[in-house]
Amino acid sequence: MPEKNDGTQINPRWADALLSAQILVAGAGLIGGIRLRAGTGPVRDRWLEAVHALFDAQYGRGLPWIRIPASSATGRLTGGIDIAATLAAGRPVHENGILARADGGFIILGMAERLADASAAIIGRALDDGVATGSSGRVQPARFSLIALDESVDDEEDLPSALADRLTLDLCLDGLSIHDALTDSDLARRLAQPLPSAGDCASAMRAVTVPDEVREAAAAVSMALPGSPVRRALDLIRVARILAVLEHGTDVKPDHLATAVRLCLGMNMAPQSEQPQPAETPESAEGDDQSPPPSEPPAGEDQPDTEVSQPDPSEEDMLVAAAQASRAVLAELDRPDRSMAAKLARTGKSGGIKTGSRRGRPAGIVSRPPYAEARPDVVSTLRAAIPWQRLRNPDFALRADGSAPPLRILPSDFRYIRFRHRTESTAIFAVDASGSTAMERLAEAKGAIELLLGDCYVRRDQVALISFRGVSAETLLEPTRSLVRAKRSLTGLPGGGPTPLAGAIRRSLEIAGMVQRRGQSPLIVYLTDGSGNIALDGKADRVRAGEDAQMLARHGAALGYRSILIDISRRPRESTRELARSMQAQYCPLPIVSASAVNAIVSAELSKGAG
Amino acid sequence: MAKPYPFSAIVGQEEMKDALLMAAVEPSLGGVLVFGDRGTGKSTAVRALAELVPELAGTRGCRYNCDPAHPADPCPVCATAPKSARIKSRAPMVDLPLGATEDRVCGALDIEKALVSGERAFEPGLLAKAHRGFLYVDEVNLLEDHLVDLLLDVAASGVNVVEREGLSVRHPARFVLVGSGNPEEGELRPQLLDRFGLSVDVSSPRDIASRIEVLKRRDAYEQDAEAFHAKWAKDEQRLAARIVAGRKAVGSVALSDRLMTMMAHLCMQLGVDGLRGELTLMRAARAKAALSRRKEATLEDVLAVAPMALRHRLRRDPLDEAGSKTRVDRAISEVAGEPVGHA
Numbered sequence: 001m002p003e004k005n006d007g008t009q010i011n012p013r014w015a016d017a018l019l020s021a022q023i024l025v026a027g028a029g030l031i032g033g034i035r036l037r038a039g040t041g042p043v044r045d046r047w048l049e050a051v052h053a054l055f056d057a058q059y060g061r062g063l064p065w066i067r068i069p070a071s072s073a074t075g076r077l078t079g080g081i082d083i084a085a086t087l088a089a090g091r092p093v094h095e096n097g098i099l100a101r102a103d104g105g106f107i108i109l110g111m112a113e114r115l116a117d118a119s120a121a122i123i124g125r126a127l128d129d130g131v132a133t134g135s136s137g138r139v140q141p142a143r144f145s146l147i148a149l150d151e152s153v154d155d156e157e158d159l160p161s162a163l164a165d166r167l168t169l170d171l172c173l174d175g176l177s178i179h180d181a182l183t184d185s186d187l188a189r190r191l192a193q194p195l196p197s198a199g200d201c202a203s204a205m206r207a208v209t210v211p212d213e214v215r216e217a218a219a220a221v222s223m224a225l226p227g228s229p230v231r232r233a234l235d236l237i238r239v240a241r242i243l244a245v246l247e248h249g250t251d252v253k254p255d256h257l258a259t260a261v262r263l264c265l266g267m268n269m270a271p272q273s274e275q276p277q278p279a280e281t282p283e284s285a286e287g288d289d290q291s292p293p294p295s296e297p298p299a300g301e302d303q304p305d306t307e308v309s310q311p312d313p314s315e316e317d318m319l320v321a322a323a324q325a326s327r328a329v330l331a332e333l334d335r336p337d338r339s340m341a342a343k344l345a346r347t348g349k350s351g352g353i354k355t356g357s358r359r360g361r362p363a364g365i366v367s368r369p370p371y372a373e374a375r376p377d378v379v380s381t382l383r384a385a386i387p388w389q390r391l392r393n394p395d396f397a398l399r400a401d402g403s404a405p406p407l408r409i410l411p412s413d414f415r416y417i418r419f420r421h422r423t424e425s426t427a428i429f430a431v432d433a434s435g436s437t438a439m440e441r442l443a444e445a446k447g448a449i450e451l452l453l454g455d456c457y458v459r460r461d462q463v464a465l466i467s468f469r470g471v472s473a474e475t476l477l478e479p480t481r482s483l484v485r486a487k488r489s490l491t492g493l494p495g496g497g498p499t500p501l502a503g504a505i506r507r508s509l510e511i512a513g514m515v516q517r518r519g520q521s522p523l524i525v526y527l528t529d530g531s532g533n534i535a536l537d538g539k540a541d542r543v544r545a546g547e548d549a550q551m552l553a554r555h556g557a558a559l560g561y562r563s564i565l566i567d568i569s570r571r572p573r574e575s576t577r578e579l580a581r582s583m584q585a586q587y588c589p590l591p592i593v594s595a596s597a598v599n600a601i602v603s604a605e606l607s608k609g610a611g
Numbered sequence: 612m613a614k615p616y617p618f619s620a621i622v623g624q625e626e627m628k629d630a631l632l633m634a635a636v637e638p639s640l641g642g643v644l645v646f647g648d649r650g651t652g653k654s655t656a657v658r659a660l661a662e663l664v665p666e667l668a669g670t671r672g673c674r675y676n677c678d679p680a681h682p683a684d685p686c687p688v689c690a691t692a693p694k695s696a697r698i699k700s701r702a703p704m705v706d707l708p709l710g711a712t713e714d715r716v717c718g719a720l721d722i723e724k725a726l727v728s729g730e731r732a733f734e735p736g737l738l739a740k741a742h743r744g745f746l747y748v749d750e751v752n753l754l755e756d757h758l759v760d761l762l763l764d765v766a767a768s769g770v771n772v773v774e775r776e777g778l779s780v781r782h783p784a785r786f787v788l789v790g791s792g793n794p795e796e797g798e799l800r801p802q803l804l805d806r807f808g809l810s811v812d813v814s815s816p817r818d819i820a821s822r823i824e825v826l827k828r829r830d831a832y833e834q835d836a837e838a839f840h841a842k843w844a845k846d847e848q849r850l851a852a853r854i855v856a857g858r859k860a861v862g863s864v865a866l867s868d869r870l871m872t873m874m875a876h877l878c879m880q881l882g883v884d885g886l887r888g889e890l891t892l893m894r895a896a897r898a899k900a901a902l903s904r905r906k907e908a909t910l911e912d913v914l915a916v917a918p919m920a921l922r923h924r925l926r927r928d929p930l931d932e933a934g935s936k937t938r939v940d941r942a943i944s945e946v947a948g949e950p951v952g953h954a
Contacts, residue, residue, distance in 0.1 A: 074708075117750075117753065118708065121708050121749070121750070122708055125706065125708065128654075161649065162750075165649055165650060205834065206834045206835060210830065212823075215823050215826050215827060215830075216819065216823055218826060219819050219822040219823045219826055220819060222822070223817075223819065223822065229648070229649065229650045229815065230650050230651070230652075230815055230816070230822065230825055230826075231649075231650035232650075233822065233825075233826050234826060234829055234830070234833075237826060237830055238833070375712075375714055375719070378720065482794060484794045
């Protein structure tokens with residue numbers, strides 16, 4: 001067992017983190033990379049240092065170790081013509097992209113959850129093929145490993161799935177203390193041990209045999225995961241092979257797979273229990289014959305209903321159970337109301353507010369590129385350059401033969417066309433599911449959503465649904481354009497109970513904020529009778545509930561979100577109208593709710609456009 | 612770059628494989644749309660397909676992938692120096708990345724050349740590169756609409772026309788368009804859906820046995836790609852021969868009037884707008900027959916291709932719960948008078 005000099009045990013999670021680092025370095029070029037869930041801080045820095053040190057020890061110094069921000073333009077990633085250098089030299093000067101420069105090394109991608117999906121697609125393709133194709137068509141080798149620093153704090157943002165799919169390892173450092181990482185005094189000693197078969201892990205991996213039952217177990221684990229991805233099963237076997245190589249083994253044992261499951265599915269994230277626990281350690285060299293019992297996944301500890309507390313490595317049931325306790329599933333159990341985003345892969349739309357559009361109508365000339373890949377507009381560039389020619393060519397007037405000297409154009413002359421097009425809208429439905437007419441209302445709201453989605457292709461609109469009843473509002477449908485997804489999540493909605501109107505307004509404003517951060521314009525549609533009776537803190541207090549609702553309504557108006565309040569009570573009341581006024585919403589009494597009427601109101605408002 | 616995973620070694624996914632082979636045999640089908648989960652072998656299949664089609668004759672240095680017999684007008688290599696060295700190369704397999712700009716796709720004024728040497732030159736784009744090969748668009752449902760429009764236009768006409776920045780260029784761009792995506796992340800507009808020839812749905816294998824088979828083969832390929840290719844070489848050759856034979860034969864496959872009538876009935880029953888459904892059905896049935904080395908298309912051919920040729924052309928009814936595949940199958944059994952399933 002690994003022990004520090006003072007005799008205390010190393011936190012098994014930190015041991016896992018170091019094992020991941022060893023796998024990452026040993027399998028450089030064979031496994032895509034790692035998703036590192038951690039906030040900035042000394043623990044993460046320490047881990048990155050450890051990977052760097054291992055990498056240097058293995059392959060010698062000087063190999064690429066490039067850190068890039070998530071906002072890197074796709075052109076910078078793949079490379080192309082360096083315009084400034086080209087103009088200075090008078091001949092095309094090619095510049096290698098980041099991916100090609102990282103060949104043979106590591107790319108550390110900061111704030112990976114903010115990566116645009118186009119960049120994610122390019123990096124993912126390079127991870128698949130090992131080459132990067134520049135914008136001028138040059139193909140260059142780009143075999144690198146990726147460390148994606150995922151700093152997302154909640155489900156609002158997620159790694160683009162084009163990238164997340166290709167990252168083999170998943171490590172979470174949140175919750176590890178500095179003490180665990182920094183007081184680990186023999187880290188250096190352990191790093192000094194050379195990894196087995198330095199530089200040629202691939203051939204060693206080839207020599208390792210994989211027994212059929214391990215393969216079956218890997219397949220079973222992947223079946224149990226949400227979406228049952230085949231790729232994950234391949235990842236597991238690959239990592240299990242590397243683990244076997246690290247231990248100088250000749251075949252993959254079930255406990256290798258158990259460790260692989262832990263490292264690939266991000267299961268080292270649950271807080272540790274008090275009693276010291278035997279953990280799989282990176283000390284394969286010293287722990288070969290006294291090989292530790294295959295540790296159960298730590299995540300399983302607080303899951304009494306899964307059977308992981310009985311470690312029996314040969315049982316594939318155990319692995320299935322372990323997988324079921326994996327991060328995604330845990331998250332789902334813990335937070336039923338927020339699991340939607342975790343469950344469904346996103347496509348990385350979290351690019352912040354869009355400043356430039358690539359299409360639409362030309363709306364003026366600007367001197368800075370409106371978006372990363374913008375190309376200069378030739379005519380306006382020339383127009384900007386011409387007045388300076390006399391200054392730049394002192395012999396402009398002196399040419400006797402009347403021939404014009406070549407134009408001198410500097411990068412500062414470049415002009416770009418700015419485009420403007422109508423932004424996409426997202427209609428957020430907040431539906432009152434309380435009381436006796438709940439089912440009917442919900443059914444009509446569902447109908448309205450499906451009708452809207454049915455014809456939203458052209459307008460490129462999205463729809464979200466919040467239902468509120470009991471003590472809280474629940475997001476039933478994250479903003480989506482997909483009818484398939486909407487249908488799936490709209491089946492079987494419960495109704496009845498009191499009315500937490502204030503909570504619903506708050507949730508709607510949250511989603512509206514999220515929508516706006518994605519560069520779309522939100523439209524909130526409330527379907528309610530306006531008589532909230534649950535306050536924000538969940539207490540049944542009609543007066544407080546009314547005040548809370550009014551306050552949030554004014555808050556929403558101050559934020560400037562467009563909203564519609566559809567009053568569905570049989571007899572519209574002044575208080576509801578008052579609420580609509582506070583939120584500066586369009587007020588539509590609709591005593592008999594029907595899907596087509598709601599659809600008509602919302603469509604009219606959406607097609608008014610947000611500019 | 613390593614040789615891609617062999618096509619014949621792909622486990623299951625028969626419908627997708629069939630559709631891709633048909634598109635390779637009959638390029639006028641109008642492309643294939645593959646919708647389904649991630650990691651189900653979509654990209655693998657498309658990349659593997661390019662290995663199966665026979666090598667193309669070309670000219671060294673040509674950036675338009677010209678057929679030496681019919682060089683493109685704007686191609687500086689083939690048009691001006693027709694005696695350049697001939698080379699043979701694999702059919703191009705071009706990946707259209709999500710972030711690609713219109714300039715990059717259809718080609719544009721070579722800005723660097725224009726600014727540095729004042730020369731007005733055309734820089735061919737991805738469409739020229741894909742000429743006589745395949746153009747693969749992963750996540751086609753996330754691509755900007757105007758780009759999808761452009762792709763489908765060129766795929767249908769076989770010619771890329773660029774009229775911009777003082778350039779006027781036409782060059783041939785005949786390719787098989789393959790789009791893929793996950794419908795949960797967004798859908799394609801019906802107008803665009805309709806313009807794809809075939810549409811198939813794929814999903815991860817649900818039974819453990821075929822999953823293990825996938826793992827075994829993939830693992831073997833990763834550990835020793837060459838040995839794996841050697842093992843599958845015979846199957847690959849057989850399949851390649853089928854494609855070559857199919858390409859030759861597809862033009863002469865007979866289709867009886869009775870079958871034509873049946874196709875028309877089927878399309879009417881399903882309320883498919885326009886004639887594109889029938890045309891695709893006809894071409895696909897011919898391609899299917901040609902692939903099986905038959906001189907005449909049979910009822911089985913039509914029944915096998917009908918779901919993939921029609922599934923995406925149905926009028927959408929947001930309140931209809933039944934999946935489109937069920938609706939096609941239902942209509943087929945009504946028209947053909949017998950229950951069907953994919954062969």
